[in-house]
Ligand SMILES: C=C1C[C@]23C[C@@]1(O)CC[C@H]2[C@@]12CC[C@H](O)[C@@](C)(C(=O)O1)[C@H]2[C@@H]3C(=O)O
């Protein structure tokens with residue numbers, strides 16, 4: 650249980666009141682089918698036109714996804730004292746409500762890990778069966794990294810950048826600073842009790858500093874992206890697919906003349922993401 654000296658609603662600014670998702674002209678999020686021979690062109694088109702797209706036939710085994718989801722559910726169900734044994738996120742470890750180094754807050758708890766360490770080294774992961782959580786993390790991260798490398802190589806190809814592994818090798822490098830984030834958005838009883846407002850911010854408005862982010866959620870809605878005109882749209886959840894967000898670094902490291910758009914994401918209450 651989280652013990653707060655003041656009601657949570659006074660401590661955290663997590664209610665979204667100014668922007669509602671656009672209901673007009675609901676644009677279709679581009680879909681990239683990685684089993685199709687022209688997926689490279691689909692990716693470039695999606696990046697050009699949208700900067701955010703959905704990937705199907707991605708090659709990440711569904712059993713790895715469901716196994717990790719089950720392990721993550723068990724982890725987040727542990728008592729807070731148990732989860733806090735991972736220590737304060739500096740920046741890696743378990744975090745609760747305080748996100749990142751800039752004092753941002755949200756109604757979210759999370760695990761932030763590097764992707765380049767052997768999950769067997771994650772001794773801090775506690776619970777009844779930490780071995781099986783580490784195993785699930787290892788399988789999932791390896792498969793998602795492989796998909797991300799394929800995507801990055803197709804992007805480099807499509808942009809005619811040589812060598813084609815110029816981006817993917819940044820991910821595979823032993824010193825890679827890529828991160829893995831597991832977000833859990835618990836129900837927020839205070840807000841419901843006070844005014845029934847369900848527009849609670851889990852993870853506030855931000856852009857991702859990375860080259861790309863690979864997002865997946867369970868079957869709950871919440872993620873929103875901002876369009877070029879400043880309006881927000883909800884991303885319909887799809888637990889079998891991944892969503893790719895073009896991050897800030899791709900725009901600055903690749904001389905594309907602002908070829909890729911940048912998306913701001915925001916995630917509302919009551920969902921969780923692997
Ligand atoms: C609120 C924040 C968390 C974040 C740093 C930031 O100020 C804005 C970007 C956030 C993000 C999103 C992608 C990754 O999860 C992350 C590790 C990153 O590099 O940028 C997080 C940051 C974080 O948790 O520190």
Ligand SMILES: O=C(O)CCC(=O)C(=O)O
Pocket residue numbers: 830832852857862864866872914915916921922
């Ligand atoms: O959990 C989510 O749905 C969004 C989180 C996010 O935007 C991020 O980790 O960059």
